[in-house]
Amino acid sequence: MAKPTKEERKESIMLGALKLFSREGFYTTTIPDIAKALNMSVGNMYNYFKSKDILAKEIIKYISHYLGQEIRKINEKEIATKEKIHDIVTIYFKTAQKEPEMIEYFLRVYLSNREVFKDGCEGMICVSDFVTEIMIFFEEGVQKGELRDQDFFSAFGLFMGYLGGMVFLHGEKTLPESLEWYIDDISYNIYQALKPHHEV
Amino acid sequence: MAKPTKEERKESIMLGALKLFSREGFYTTTIPDIAKALNMSVGNMYNYFKSKDILAKEIIKYISHYLGQEIRKINEKEIATKEKIHDIVTIYFKTAQKEPEMIEYFLRVYLSNREVFKDGCEGMICVSDFVTEIMIFFEEGVQKGELRDQDFFSAFGLFMGYLGGMVFLHGEKTLPESLEWYIDDISYNIYQALKPHHEV
Amino acid sequence: MAKPTKEERKESIMLGALKLFSREGFYTTTIPDIAKALNMSVGNMYNYFKSKDILAKEIIKYISHYLGQEIRKINEKEIATKEKIHDIVTIYFKTAQKEPEMIEYFLRVYLSNREVFKDGCEGMICVSDFVTEIMIFFEEGVQKGELRDQDFFSAFGLFMGYLGGMVFLHGEKTLPESLEWYIDDISYNIYQALKPHHEV
Amino acid sequence: MAKPTKEERKESIMLGALKLFSREGFYTTTIPDIAKALNMSVGNMYNYFKSKDILAKEIIKYISHYLGQEIRKINEKEIATKEKIHDIVTIYFKTAQKEPEMIEYFLRVYLSNREVFKDGCEGMICVSDFVTEIMIFFEEGVQKGELRDQDFFSAFGLFMGYLGGMVFLHGEKTLPESLEWYIDDISYNIYQALKPHHEV
DNA sequence: GATGAATGAGCTTTCATTCAT
DNA sequence: AATGAATGAAAGCTCATTCAT
Numbered sequence: 001m002a003k004p005t006k007e008e009r010k011e012s013i014m015l016g017a018l019k020l021f022s023r024e025g026f027y028t029t030t031i032p033d034i035a036k037a038l039n040m041s042v043g044n045m046y047n048y049f050k051s052k053d054i055l056a057k058e059i060i061k062y063i064s065h066y067l068g069q070e071i072r073k074i075n076e077k078e079i080a081t082k083e084k085i086h087d088i089v090t091i092y093f094k095t096a097q098k099e100p101e102m103i104e105y106f107l108r109v110y111l112s113n114r115e116v117f118k119d120g121c122e123g124m125i126c127v128s129d130f131v132t133e134i135m136i137f138f139e140e141g142v143q144k145g146e147l148r149d150q151d152f153f154s155a156f157g158l159f160m161g162y163l164g165g166m167v168f169l170h171g172e173k174t175l176p177e178s179l180e181w182y183i184d185d186i187s188y189n190i191y192q193a194l195k196p197h198h199e200v
Numbered sequence: 201m202a203k204p205t206k207e208e209r210k211e212s213i214m215l216g217a218l219k220l221f222s223r224e225g226f227y228t229t230t231i232p233d234i235a236k237a238l239n240m241s242v243g244n245m246y247n248y249f250k251s252k253d254i255l256a257k258e259i260i261k262y263i264s265h266y267l268g269q270e271i272r273k274i275n276e277k278e279i280a281t282k283e284k285i286h287d288i289v290t291i292y293f294k295t296a297q298k299e300p301e302m303i304e305y306f307l308r309v310y311l312s313n314r315e316v317f318k319d320g321c322e323g324m325i326c327v328s329d330f331v332t333e334i335m336i337f338f339e340e341g342v343q344k345g346e347l348r349d350q351d352f353f354s355a356f357g358l359f360m361g362y363l364g365g366m367v368f369l370h371g372e373k374t375l376p377e378s379l380e381w382y383i384d385d386i387s388y389n390i391y392q393a394l395k396p397h398h399e400v
Numbered sequence: 401m402a403k404p405t406k407e408e409r410k411e412s413i414m415l416g417a418l419k420l421f422s423r424e425g426f427y428t429t430t431i432p433d434i435a436k437a438l439n440m441s442v443g444n445m446y447n448y449f450k451s452k453d454i455l456a457k458e459i460i461k462y463i464s465h466y467l468g469q470e471i472r473k474i475n476e477k478e479i480a481t482k483e484k485i486h487d488i489v490t491i492y493f494k495t496a497q498k499e500p501e502m503i504e505y506f507l508r509v510y511l512s513n514r515e516v517f518k519d520g521c522e523g524m525i526c527v528s529d530f531v532t533e534i535m536i537f538f539e540e541g542v543q544k545g546e547l548r549d550q551d552f553f554s555a556f557g558l559f560m561g562y563l564g565g566m567v568f569l570h571g572e573k574t575l576p577e578s579l580e581w582y583i584d585d586i587s588y589n590i591y592q593a594l595k596p597h598h599e600v
Numbered sequence: 601m602a603k604p605t606k607e608e609r610k611e612s613i614m615l616g617a618l619k620l621f622s623r624e625g626f627y628t629t630t631i632p633d634i635a636k637a638l639n640m641s642v643g644n645m646y647n648y649f650k651s652k653d654i655l656a657k658e659i660i661k662y663i664s665h666y667l668g669q670e671i672r673k674i675n676e677k678e679i680a681t682k683e684k685i686h687d688i689v690t691i692y693f694k695t696a697q698k699e700p701e702m703i704e705y706f707l708r709v710y711l712s713n714r715e716v717f718k719d720g721c722e723g724m725i726c727v728s729d730f731v732t733e734i735m736i737f738f739e740e741g742v743q744k745g746e747l748r749d750q751d752f753f754s755a756f757g758l759f760m761g762y763l764g765g766m767v768f769l770h771g772e773k774t775l776p777e778s779l780e781w782y783i784d785d786i787s788y789n790i791y792q793a794l795k796p797h798h799e800v
Numbered sequence: 801g802a803t804g805a806a807t808g809a810g811c812t813t814t815c816a817t818t819c820a821t
Numbered sequence: 822a823a824t825g826a827a828t829g830a831a832a833g834c835t836c837a838t839t840c841a842t
Contacts, residue, residue, distance in 0.1 A: 006822095027227035028315055030815060041824045043819080052816065111368055112312030115228055124374060153366070153375055154385040158358075161365020165357040168311055174324065175353055185354040189393035203842095206805090231833060241807045243835075252833070406801095427627035428715055430836060441803045443839080452837065511768055512712030515628055524774060553775055554785040557765040558758075565761020566753070568711060574724065575753055585754040593789035603821095606826090631812060641828045643814075652812070 010048050013038060014059050022104035026056060026113050053116055060110045060117065060126045063102045068129035070095070075136050081146035084137060085194075086187040089163065093179040096167045103167050111164075134159065141194075148196045158193055162186065210248050213238060214259050222304035226256060226313050253316055260310045260317065260326045263302045268329030270295070275336050281346035284337060285394075286387040289363065293379040296367045303367050334359065341394075348396045358393055362386065410448050413438060414459050422504035426456060426513050453516050460510045460517065460526045463502045468529035470495070475536050481546035484537060485594075486587040489563065493579040496567045503567050534559065541594075548596045558593055562586065610648050613638060614659050622704035626656060626713050653716055660710045660717065660726045663702045668729035670695070675736050681746035684737060685794075686787040689763065693779040696767045703767050734759065741794075748796045758793055762786065 004012070016038045020029040031052060035042045049055040074087045096103040110117060110127070117126060124131050138155055141147035147155075166182060169175050175182075204212070216238045220229040231252055235242045249255040274287045296303040310317060310327070317326060324331050338355055341347030347355075366382060369375050375382075404412070416438045420429040431452060435442045449455040474487045496503040510517060510527070517526060524531050538555055541547030547555075566582060569575050575582075604612070616638045620629040631652055635642045649655040674687045696703040710717060710727070717726065724731050738755055741747035747755075766782060769775050775782075 025313060025315055031817080032815080035825095042817085043825065044823050046817070047822065108312045108314075112308045113225060114308070114371075115225055124372075150389075151382070151385055153369060153377075154382055154389065157366040157369055157382075157386070158362050158389055161361040161363070161368075162358050163361070165361020165364060166353070168361075169353060169357055172314075172324075182351070182354055182357075185351055186357070189350075189354065189358055192395075193389035193393040195392075209805095230831080232831095242833090243808065244806050246834070247805065250834095425713060425715055431838080432836075435804095442837090443804065444802050446838070447801065508712045508714075512708045513625060514708070514771075515625055524772075550789075551782070551785055553766070553769060553777075554782055554789065557769055557782075557786070558762050558789050561761040561763070561765020561768075562758050563761070564765060565757040568761075569753060569757055571714075572724075582751070582754055582757075585751055586757070589750075589754065589758055589793040592795075593793040595792075609826095630810080632810095642812090643829065644827050646813070647826065650813095 006048070010058075011062075013040075013045065013048055014055070014062055017055055018059050018063070018101050018105055021056065021059070021109050022101040026109050026116060054120075056109065056113075056116055057120050057126060059105065060121065061129075063105060063110075064127040064130040066102065067095070068133045071130065071133035071137065075133060075140065081137075081141040081144060082191050082195075084141070085191050086183070088137070088159075089183050089187045089190070090180075092163050093166070093183055096170065097179050100167075100171065103164075104171060107164050107168060108171075131156075145196065147194050150194075155194055159190060162190065206248075210258075211262075213245065213248050214255070214262055217255055218259050218263070218301050218305055221256065221259070221309050222301040226309050226316060254320075256309065256313075256316055257320050257326060259305065260321065261329075263306060263310075264327040264330040266302065267295070268333045271330065271333035271337065275333060275340065281337075281341040281344060282391050282395075284341070285391050286383070288337070288359075289383050289387045289390070290380075292363050293366070293383055296370065297379050300367075300371065303364075304371060307364050307368060308371075331356075345396065347394050350394075355394060359390060362390065406448070410458075411462075413440075413445065413448055414455070414462055417455055418459050418463070418505055419501050421456065421459070421509050422501040426509050426516060454520075456509065456513075456516055457520050457526060459505065460521065461529075463505060463510075464527040464530040466502065467495070468533045471530065471533035471537065475533060475540065481537075481541040481544060482591050482595075484541070485591050486583070488537070488559075489583050489587045489590070490580075492563050493566070493583055496570065497579050500567075500571065503564075504571060507564050507568060508571075531556075545596065547594050550594075555594055559590060562590065606648075610658075611662075613645065613648055614655070614662055617655055618659050618663070618701050618705055621656065621659070621709050622701040626709050626716060654720075656709065656713075656716055657720050657726060659705065660721065661729075663705060663710075664727040664730040666702065667695070668733045671730065671733035671737065675733060675740065681737075681741040681744060682791050682795075684741070685791050686783070688737070688759075689783050689787045689790070690780075692763050693766070693783055696770065697779050700767075700771065703764075704771060707764050707768060708771075731756075745796065747794050750794075755794060759790060762790065 013034070017029075017034045020034055020037060024033075031045060032042055035045050038045075049058065070091050071088060074084055074091065077084065077087070079087075092103070106127075120126070134156060135152065138147060138152060142149045163186075166175070166179065166186065170179050213234070217229070217234045220234055220237060224233075231245060232242055235245050238245075249258065270291050271288060274284050274291065277284065277287070279287075292303070306327075320326070334356060335352065338347060338352060342349045363386075366375070366379065366386065370379050413434070417429075417434045420434055420437060424433075431445060432442055435445050438445075449458065470491050471488060474484050474491065477484065477487070479487075492503070506527075520526070534556060535552065538547060538552060542549045563586075566575070566579065566586065570579050613634070617629070617634045620634055620637060624633075631645060632642055635645050638645075649658065670691050671688060674684055674691065677684065677687070679687075692703070706727075720726070734756060735752065738747060738752060742749045763786075766775070766779065766786065770779050
């Protein structure tokens, strides 16, 4: 087993911290907790990330990059926008079902603890990889005449708010069914809301 | 100036704490912070709320009650469901614009700090006043044939996720326009997603 | 029902506080606890006792007076010293069994919280009523030739330490039998230790 | 100067805390007090003992172990039971005279603050090392025919109550003489109380 | 005498971060 | 790189006591 590089070590720390932050919350997860979960010493953690806040910011960038890649794969497919919506909902829910940490981190850590991400993640720079792909999806859909040409944020808020809301309800164990059960309904609703006028 | 009753004092504490919790976050707001904002001593705070957690739970119930009443007023109006959607979006965004604390608290404190609300807010009991009115809105819309008869959570997630998402973006100062600017677009999108098949 | 005099009110406060102090400990019993148990307000308590410490000192004097009277009754009886020992053990254990508060207070509050009784109870002034009667018991026993003439404290420590130790064990629920079950054994042991040489 | 092991550091904390608890009482001794006496930070204390209560419990076990060892040495001697009584009284009083903290802790902290030791010291498990040796002393004395065969607690209460009572009086500065001055008297009294019938 | 809201010092405990080894 | 003991500021909370009514 080769000795891991510094970059690989950083990634494994991020994944361990991601799990804890998303499950237990940012403030209720301590650095010793993370160190213990990774079988390493507290002091050594600081050789990789200079502070708890910096660790949190690196994690959201990591997630944004990961999810952005997933969306890009869909964007690059030669399928109708309606299908792409279905694919995006599917990938989002499948991720939330199998590895809920990423989506939960996005919702419960990144979106909810402004004070932590204020410095260094101004605007959307820490999630730009992800947002950019969503923008591309919209623009291409409009260009192809398969989506109504509307304000970006009105559409973005619908898409992301809706999916985020469902994952929240799932996390609260409020939903009677699995997330996957809702994929068709929700894809339909989103398409109805975004499609051009007079289309069925 | 008449001496306030104990109940009035509790309410003013909740409003002061609500402001701080929503702006600064639950964990970054301290009891001394709240006490100072209210010009009262730390000890006296505890004569009204036995713990920080209990205070947080009372606040979400208070908000749920307040917003529930607003929705009920709309539910009781003799107007088309399409108009009701517009009214609900309007009241939600106007509230978020004028008194952003309530909505922000809902999103950033209540939804994001599970561990705080776990005991005492099981299921949705702390927000039942609000959720109940939303349920009534859907049921009546379906009954009148003005909404598609679909899974409650698929519809609820759309409505609340969407509105929440927009307020988030607004809070992040990401939106280029005021919240009110989006009311028509968003109401339209929601109605498109929820209306019966073949309707325009 | 006649309005109680100030002195009667003080006594009832002392009895209520005695119960709580002996059961819960001096530091773990709060003034609000006592007030609530007596159905009176915190502020009013301070009209009767100027501080928690003063209340504690008044209580030990009260107990000492009460127990002293019980011993005096025995001292005044026309019976052999051996019988008196039996009577004292009996009254002590019966009191501890029926109203354990007094003895427990003596052991767990008075004897164990020096810092509280330091000022105002120097030497044995707060328990002099009780100690005096025990001294009389010894002196008369020696005078009648029914007890060995030995150092007062050697005898006093035996008597009080022994009885106190048994009540401690009883309070810990360590004793397999009721306190009364031990009366004969213990009276015998004490008499053996204190009786003149060569006596059987 | 070699760096102390973690175990040695724990012991030195226990000894420092023992001194303060026994002199000032459990509730009137604060963690900052202990830390200051040991020249260490408050936070670091908690690296060794997770709470004040746990520290208190470890101390009583430590004392029980120490005193148990002293009694065992006497139990193992080839001398008459009467001599053993004298030795036990001697070791107890010498300990109380030279290092009064241990005995005082036993009496004033352990025995008097039930609520602290309730969880984790049920029955006599935190003092079993000591009590066990006392039991052995009695049993062997009876077996050799040098002690009356009586109820264990009647004998135990005499021994421990008597010695404890004397140390109490000593701690109160009530005794006119040093503890050692009383050794012979008290050993004699105890032997008289425990010896077989008809023996002189 | 009676009330209980108000005070504020002080308690136990936590935890991000540092640093000697 | 790695360790984990050490730091100390700051948190939540308690409670004896006061005082306006």
